[in-house]
């Protein structure tokens with residue numbers, strides 16, 4: 761178990777293969793079992809991962825990817841979790857702000873996040889970061905039917921998941 765801490769010093773770095781075990785431990789404590797299984801498969805392909813470290817320990821992680829659509833790059837965040845011992849210390853906000861900076865630097869404006877329906881904490885967190893829920897209908901209106909179809913197939917969404925969206929200024 762991690763120590764109980766009050767004001768942790770958080771550092772953000774790129775993830776690597778050595779982080780997999782810690783990431784999967786956090787998944788087990790944060791998601792339903794099926795998601796940990798999917799994460800384990802997904803991590804084998806070395807997706808882009810950023811890590812929040814506290815005292816040299818992995819306290820949180822965020823996995824994202826870039827999707828290319830009509831020569832335009834879009835950002836997709838599909839895993840984000842903080843170890844239960846480190847929650848409510850701003851770790852998820854730091855990870856979000858770090859990936860948003862990265863996306864901006866990379867010229868990415870359209871960013872999407874998959875969230876399970878009923879995940880109120882996730883919704884609050886993403887709203888705080890400027891994201892809002894985009895229904896499939898609004899999605900089609902904004903991006904067109906064809907692009908919406910392509911994007912949804914790239915998101916690999918389960919029926920109980922929804923999309924949050926932000927246009928980075």
Ligand SMILES: CC(C)(COP(=O)(O)OP(=O)(O)OC[C@H]1O[C@@H](n2cnc3c(N)ncnc32)[C@H](O)[C@@H]1OP(=O)(O)O)[C@@H](O)C(=O)NCCC(=O)NCCS
Pocket residue numbers: 790791820838839840841842843846847848849850851852853854874875876879881882884885886888
């Ligand atoms: C959602 C999650 C990543 C938040 O991590 P965290 O490091 O504790 O979040 P932060 O401390 O950065 O909190 C940021 C904001 O999120 C919201 N939030 C976080 N935890 C919350 C809670 N328990 N209740 C209500 N709002 C909460 C708040 O708006 C908070 O801002 P505030 O502290 O100023 O009120 C974490 O609870 C978690 O891993 N949950 C399980 C996995 C998950 O749901 N991931 C997100 C969807 S993929």
